[in-house]
Amino acid sequence: MKIIALEPIPILVPLKQGLTTKTAHGEHIDSPYVLLKVHTDAGLVGLGEATLAPRWSGETSPGCVAVLRDVLAPAVIGADPRDVRDIGLRVGKALRLNPFAKAAVEMACWDLAGKASGLPVYRLLGGRVRAAVPMKMVVGAFDVPRAVALAKRFLDGGTRHLKVKVGLDPTQDIERVRAVRELAGPEITIGIDANCGWSPATARRVLQELQAFDILFAEQPVGTDDPRALAEVRAATTIPIMADESVFTPQQALEIVRLGAADILAVYPGKNAGISGSLAIAEIAAAAGLCCSMGSNLELGIATAAMLHLAVACPTIDSESYPGDLLGPLYHEADMITERLTLGPELALAPEGPGLGVELDEDQVERFRDRSQP
Ligand SMILES: [Mg+2]
Numbered sequence: 287m288k289i290i291a292l293e294p295i296p297i298l299v300p301l302k303q304g305l306t307t308k309t310a311h312g313e314h315i316d317s318p319y320v321l322l323k324v325h326t327d328a329g330l331v332g333l334g335e336a337t338l339a340p341r342w343s344g345e346t347s348p349g350c351v352a353v354l355r356d357v358l359a360p361a362v363i364g365a366d367p368r369d370v371r372d373i374g375l376r377v378g379k380a381l382r383l384n385p386f387a388k389a390a391v392e393m394a395c396w397d398l399a400g401k402a403s404g405l406p407v408y409r410l411l412g413g414r415v416r417a418a419v420p421m422k423m424v425v426g427a428f429d430v431p432r433a434v435a436l437a438k439r440f441l442d443g444g445t446r447h448l449k450v451k452v453g454l455d456p457t458q459d460i461e462r463v464r465a466v467r468e469l470a471g472p473e474i475t476i477g478i479d480a481n482c483g484w485s486p487a488t489a490r491r492v493l494q495e496l497q498a499f500d501i502l503f504a505e506q507p508v509g510t511d512d513p514r515a516l517a518e519v520r521a522a523t524t525i526p527i528m529a530d531e532s533v534f535t536p537q538q539a540l541e542i543v544r545l546g547a548a549d550i551l552a553v554y555p556g557k558n559a560g561i562s563g564s565l566a567i568a569e570i571a572a573a574a575g576l577c578c579s580m581g582s583n584l585e586l587g588i589a590t591a592a593m594l595h596l597a598v599a600c601p602t603i604d605s606e607s608y609p610g611d612l613l614g615p616l617y618h619e620a621d622m623i624t625e626r627l628t629l630g631p632e633l634a635l636a637p638e639g640p641g642l643g644v645e646l647d648e649d650q651v652e653r654f655r656d657r658s659q660p
Contacts, residue, residue, distance in 0.1 A: 287330065287402060289367050292359040292391070293323040294351045296656035297622065299586065304436075305617045307426040307584075310453030310483025311341045317584060318347040318656060320387075321622060321646070322354060324367060324394040332367060332398035333646055334390030335588035335622075337556050337614070342583060343386055343534070348659055350387045357381050358391055367395040368402055374562050385534055385559035386583070392560030393592040393642065400641030407592070407643075408636050411561070411599035418633035419580070419597040420609040422447035422477070423616075427454050430465045437466045444631030447475045447609040449505070453483020456492050467499040475609070479505035482531050486515045493523040503550055503579075503608060506530040513538075517547035528552055528608070530581050535559075536566040543574040550608055552581035555592045568602040578603045580610030587623030590614050591644045594627065594636040610634070620650045 300316040301307070307314045322334035336354075338345045361380035362373055373395045377388045396407045408414060423440040425433050425448060437448060450466050452459035459480075467476055478501055484492060489507035496504070505528040508515050513532055520527040529548035533539050534557050542548050551571050553564040568578050580597050590612060597603055597610055612634040615621035623644040628635040637643025 287326050287328040287366055287368060287398070289324055289362050289365055290327050291325040291363065292354050293325060294354040295321040295323070295651060296347045296351055296659045297321060297651065297654045298656040299622070299654045300619050301617050302619055307424065307451070307617065309427055309451045309479070310481040314584060317586070317618065319586065320347055320350045320354070320390065321588065321651065322390040322394055324391065324398060326367060326398060328402070330398055330401050332394035332401070333588045333642060333644065334394035334397070335586055336386040336390040337583040337585050337589055338386055339583060343557070345384055345386050347656060351659060353381060353384055353387045354390070358387065362391060367398040370395045370399055371562065374560055378559070385563070386556045388559040389556045392562065393555055393589065396561060396592070397641035404640050406636065406638055407595035407641060408599040411595060414598050415601045416598055416605070418635050419594065419605045419612055420447065420632065421605070421612040421630055421634045422449050422609040423613055424449045424611065425451065425466060427451040427462070429458070430461055433462045434465050434469050437469055441470060441474065446632050449477045449479055449611070451481065452478050453480030456484070456488050459492060460495050463496055463499055463501070472500065475502045477501065477503040477505060479530070480507045482506055482509040484508055486519055489519045490522040493519070493525055497524055501525045503528045505552065506532065513541055513545050513547045516542070517545045520547060520549070526550055528579060533567060536563065536570055539567040539570045543570060543576065549576060551576060551578045553578045553603065554581045554583070555596060556583050556585065556589055557581065561592060561596050564596055565600060568600050572602040577607065579608035580605060580612060582611030582614055584617055585614035586618060587615055587621035587627060587644050588642060590627055591637055591642040594634060595642065598636045620654055622650050622654070623647055
C-alpha cells in the first residue's frame with residue numbers, strides 16, 4: 287500500500303454556547319482546524335486532524351494547509367503508511383516544529399495501518415492496559431458566578447473530576463478555586479491550570495494559598511522560557527506540578543526530568559507531533575519515576591479518537607491518578623464524525639472499529655468547511 291495524496295480540509299467549528307473557554311492564553315470561541323484525508327493506492331483513506339491555535343504552537347489553519355500540501359505531501363507520497371515509524375522520520379526530516387500538522391499525518395497513518403489489518407489502533411500500540419479512561423471537565427478562567435455555574439453544570443451531569451483555569455488575576459484565581467471547591471465538596475478532585483500565566487513569585491504565593499483547597503495538581507504555573515523557574519516553584523509547594531506548555535518534545539521532557547521541574551508530564555498526540563511522540567515522552571517519564579496525564583487542545587472526533595487509543599494502551603498515562611482531558615467534542619457544536627465517541631461523564635472509551643474507529647461525517651464537513659480559504 288502506498289500513499290498517493292494528502293487532502294487537507296480547513297474547517298471552522300464554533301464552541302457550544304456557554305462552553306466557550308478562557309485561559310491565560312486568551313478566549314477560545316471557535317476552532318479553525320484542518321482535517322486530513324490520506325489517500326492510498328489500495329483505496330483506503332486514513333483520517334487525521336490538526337487542532338491549530340496560533341498562541342499555542344504557532345500554527346495557523348492556512349499555514350497548516352500549505353505545509354501539508356507543499357512540504358509533507360512530497361515527503362510521504364509513495365511511502366507505505368503502515369510503516370508509521372518511517373512516516374514519522376520522513377515528516378520530521380521535511381519540516382521543523384509544526385507538531386500539530388505532523389500529528390495529523392501520523393494519526394492518519396495509524397488509522398490506515400489499523401484499517402489495513404482490521405485492528406483498532408490500540409492493538410497496534412501493544413494492546414490495552416485499561417478498559418476505560420477516567421476523564422475530567424474544564425472550567426474556564428471566568429468570574430466566580432460564571433465559573434460556579436459552569437462547574438455546577440458539569441457536576442450535575444455526573445462529572446467527578448474538574449480542572450479550573452487560573453493564571454490571570456491572582457486574587458480572582460484564588461476566589462474562583464475556593465468557590466468551585468465549596469460547590470464541589472470534598473469528594474470531587476480539582477486540579478488547576480495557569481497556562482504560563484503567573485510569574486514565579488506569584489506562583490509560589492498563590493500555590494501556598496491554594497494548598498488549603500486540596501488541589502490534585504497545578505499545571506504549568508509559570509512560562510516556558512526557563513524550566514528552572516518551574517523547578518523552583520515545584521520546590522516551594524506540596525501540590526504536584528504538571529508540565530504542559532513546557533513539554534512538546536522528548537528533549538524537553540528530558541530537560542524537565544534533569545531539573546526535577548515537574549511531577550507529571552501532560553502529553554497528547556497533537557502537541558507531541560503524533561502518537562509516537564507522546565509514547566517517547568511517556569517512556570522518559572516512566573524511566574524517571576514520573577507519570578503522564580492526557581492533555582488536550584480541544585480536539586474534535588478524529589484527534590480525540592487518537593488520544594483514546596493512546597490512553598488505553600499506555601500505562602504511564604496515569605488517568606486513574608490524573609484523569610484525562612478527553613473532552614474536546616463535548617465543547618464543540620460538531621465533532622465531524624458519524625458516530626459520537628463515548629465521553630463521560632466519568633469514563634471515556636476507545637472506539638473498537640479498525641484503525642481509529644471513526645468515520646468522517648461528510649455532511650458536517652460541508653457545513654463547517656472554512657470557505658474563507660482557497
Ligand atoms: Mg494545560
